[in-house]
Amino acid sequence: MKENTKTNGFAAALDSKFEVSKRGSSVKQEVLAGIGAFLVGVSALLVNTQLIGTYYGNYAGSYFGITFVVLLATAILGIVANVPVMATASMGMSTLVLTFLSANSGLTYANMMLITLISAVITLVIVASPLKKIFIDALPEGVRKALPAGVGLYVILKGLQNTGLVSEAGTLASISDLGTLQAFYFWLALGAILIYAVYLAVGRKNALGSTYLILIALMWACGIIFYMESFIGGQTATTVVYERLNLFFATDGAQPYNIANGISSMSFGKVLSEGTNFAAYTEGGGKAAQLMFTSILTFVTFGLYSNVGTYEAAAVCGNMENDENMEKKEKLALMIASAANIIAPLFGACPVEIGAHSSIATKDGAKTGLASCTAAVGYLIALFTWFFFAMSATTTNGVGMWINDTEVKLAAYVQDSFAFNDMIMVLAGVCMLKAFRNFDTKNIENAVPFIATIFGTAFLGNAAYGVALGLGAYVILKLIGSSRKETNLVTVALAVVLIAASIYCIKAGTNFVEVVQQPFGFGGPPGM
Numbered sequence: 255m256k257e258n259t260k261t262n263g264f265a266a267a268l269d270s271k272f273e274v275s276k277r278g279s280s281v282k283q284e285v286l287a288g289i290g291a292f293l294v295g296v297s298a299l300l301v302n303t304q305l306i307g308t309y310y311g312n313y314a315g316s317y318f319g320i321t322f323v324v325l326l327a328t329a330i331l332g333i334v335a336n337v338p339v340m341a342t343a344s345m346g347m348s349t350l351v352l353t354f355l356s357a358n359s360g361l362t363y364a365n366m367m368l369i370t371l372i373s374a375v376i377t378l379v380i381v382a383s384p385l386k387k388i389f390i391d392a393l394p395e396g397v398r399k400a401l402p403a404g405v406g407l408y409v410i411l412k413g414l415q416n417t418g419l420v421s422e423a424g425t426l427a428s429i430s431d432l433g434t435l436q437a438f439y440f441w442l443a444l445g446a447i448l449i450y451a452v453y454l455a456v457g458r459k460n461a462l463g464s465t466y467l468i469l470i471a472l473m474w475a476c477g478i479i480f481y482m483e484s485f486i487g488g489q490t491a492t493t494v495v496y497e498r499l500n501l502f503f504a505t506d507g508a509q510p511y512n513i514a515n516g517i518s519s520m521s522f523g524k525v526l527s528e529g530t531n532f533a534a535y536t537e538g539g540g541k542a543a544q545l546m547f548t549s550i551l552t553f554v555t556f557g558l559y560s561n562v563g564t565y566e567a568a569a570v571c572g573n574m575e576n577d578e579n580m581e582k583k584e585k586l587a588l589m590i591a592s593a594a595n596i597i598a599p600l601f602g603a604c605p606v607e608i609g610a611h612s613s614i615a616t617k618d619g620a621k622t623g624l625a626s627c628t629a630a631v632g633y634l635i636a637l638f639t640w641f642f643f644a645m646s647a648t649t650t651n652g653v654g655m656w657i658n659d660t661e662v663k664l665a666a667y668v669q670d671s672f673a674f675n676d677m678i679m680v681l682a683g684v685c686m687l688k689a690f691r692n693f694d695t696k697n698i699e700n701a702v703p704f705i706a707t708i709f710g711t712a713f714l715g716n717a718a719y720g721v722a723l724g725l726g727a728y729v730i731l732k733l734i735g736s737s738r739k740e741t742n743l744v745t746v747a748l749a750v751v752l753i754a755a756s757i758y759c760i761k762a763g764t765n766f767v768e769v770v771q772q773p774f775g776f777g778g779p780p781g782m
Contacts, residue, residue: 272336272622277579279621283459287338287620288628290463294679295342295611296632296642297672299324302343304668306604309355309363311521313664318516318637319603325633327594327606332626335586337579338616339568340629341594342609346556346716351604354549360535361545363521367599368529369546373553374595374605380558381588388744390562390588396700397707397724399692401559402567404711404720406686409610411712413680417443417673435477439648442472443677450681460618462678469674470646510664513638521602529599551755555718557605561591563717564608571685572616575692613682640667648673699735703728714756722752 265281268274274281299321307313320343327341351366380389414420418440421427429437446465453461477495532542565587566575574580587608595605615625636642647670694700703724711720729749732741 268624272332272624272627274622274624277621279619281624283619284338284622284624285628286460286463287615287618288340288625289632290460290466290618291340291611291615291620291625292629292632293463293466293642293646294614294675295340295609295629296636297646297670297675298342298345298609298611299636300640300643300647300668300670301672302345302348302604304670305345305348305352306363307665307668309352310602311363312519312661313668314511314515314661315517315519315521315602317511317668318513319520319598319601320606321516321633321637323594323598323601323603324606325630325637326597327590328626328633329630330590330594331587331608332623332630334623335583335590336623337583337587338572338620338622338625339565339587339608339612340615340626341591341606342611344557344560344605344607346560347553347605347607350553350556354545358535358540358545360532360538360540362528362531362534363602364524364528365532365535367525367602369549370553370605371525371529371596371599372546373550373557374592374599376550376554377558378589378592378596380554381585381592386585386588388748389558392742392745392748393721393725394700394703394728394745396694396697396703397721397728398566399689400704400707400724401563401689401711401717401720402570402686403689404708405563405567405610405717406570406683406689407708407712408715409679409683409686413676413683416671416676417680419443419677436649438476439473439673442469443673446674446677446681462614462618462681465681466674466678469677473648473674508660508663510660510667511640515660516637523600524602525599548758551751552759553605555722555752555755556716557592557595557607558588559717559721561588561608563711563720564610564612567610567686567689568608568612568616570689571613571682572619572621573688574616574621575689577621610679610682613686614678617682617685643667643670646672646675699728699731699737702731710756718752719756722749722756725749726753 268281272284274284299317302320303313303317307316310316324341324343331337331339331341347370351363351370354366354369355361355363380386411420418427418432418436427440429440432440446469449468450461450465453464458464474495532540532545535545536542565584569575569577569580591606591608598605615629632642649671693704706727707720707724709720710723711717714720714723725745726749729741729746732738
């Protein structure tokens with residue numbers, strides 16, 4: 255009886271702290287929603303490690319740095335802002351870093367961390383000052399309301415490719431071209447739609463999280479029950495069982511990751527001690543001032559509008575577009591995300607962002623920061639172990655027992671994919687499409703920017719592109735229409751700046767286009 259009293263007392267304290275009942279939720283609902291969002295979102299940390307590990311210098315330190323910053327940002331979003339949104343590795347920003355490193359000979363990882371640090375400071379100034387009214391609040395209604403739909407469509411397109419249901423060419427994948435286990439994953443991912451539909455039909459609150467856990471359970475159960483006959487040297491059973499267990503029980507003594515390796519390998523403070531040295535870049539003919547201007551402009555616009563888009567997408571999924579608390583706390587949430595990106599370079603970590611997986615939490619009923627704090631606890635556990643990777647990765651390039659080097663093994667294991675995580679994000683992306691209900695067909699000054707914003711966001715791969723196209727369309731319509739005298743010069747100037755930044759990014763070449771269109775924060779989407 256005393257134990258129940260303590261439990262109830264703790265739950266009551268959480269309810270009071272986060273105003274759970276006041277916002278129409280329950281402690282259980284918030285916790286379950288947070289768990290579901292975390293399980294899908296944590297894979298982005300491993301994908302980010304895969305992307306930047308080589309440039310960082312090692313994989314253990316890279317993983318520790320980004321996980322620590324994401325943990326910190328998510329906890330602050332939950333406790334201080336009290337909104338159901340979580341941070342994750344910014345896949346788009348990470349790929350931007352790689353693009354600049356690859357395209358500009360002589361640049362170092364520390365140089366790019368300095369650029370991200372300065373960009374984060376500028377972004378924080380924008381969102382915390384009256385400049386927010388110019389860059390965010392003054393965006394035309396058609397542009398602002400289209401962002402969640404654009405994010406959702408992008409998540410769907412990339413997620414379907416990452417699950418294997420759709421090929422890179424955009425056609426339905428051929429089952430005959432898939433291996434035994436991949437074919438099983440194909441059907442299981444497709445079956446997620448049916449599982450999710452059943453959960454919705456019976457009124458289950460955490461339908462997305464529950465669907466994900468069923469997919470993972472089936473993957474393990476079928477791997478053990480049906481594929482154990484090929485355990486020794488077999489592609490199927492070893493992928494499901496052996497390669498994952500070898501993360502924890504490697505007889506060669508080469509554990510891929512532990513927190514001690516992560517801390518000792520971290521590039522703490524190198525952004526300050528080495529980041530200002532552009533000698534190698536300038537000796538190769540580069541112009542440091544020009545690089546700083548163009549790259550900072552790019553990073554500020556990408557980071558700013560990515561966070562706005564995913565924040566509002568989470569609100570749409572939870573039917574909270576008009577929720578007073580979500581609207582009131584948007585500025586604070588954007589400030590926290592920007593501040594986190596000031597901390598990230600100090601730890602040698604690439605930038606973080608408000609993750610698209612936040613929409614999983616809000617769709618599953620989360621309305622408060624308790625869901626975010628639950629996810630933060632998950633990130634705390636992930637800081638010490640790769641258990642969640644072992645549990646959820648659908649394919650790996652795991653290495654055999656003969657490799658006797660921790661770092662080499664770690665590099666091999668991060669070559670992973672998360673088909674089920676991506677499938678859950680596809681379902682969340684479908685939910686984001688509810689933003690189409692804001693499509694005003696009667697007003698051309700809203701309708702055309704709405705479509706342009708969706709196109710830019712979904713097919714060019716980032717919310718900043720969407721805002722640039724939408725804002726450009728809005729300005730053109732204003733200038734050629736009868737209301738041109740009402741055109742705001744500040745809006746025109748912002749449109750010109752964003753379009754110029756977008757053109758610069760696209761002109762960076764094919765490599766850039768490929769890398770920015772990485773999946774969102776979960777082994778996939780976006781770079782948003």
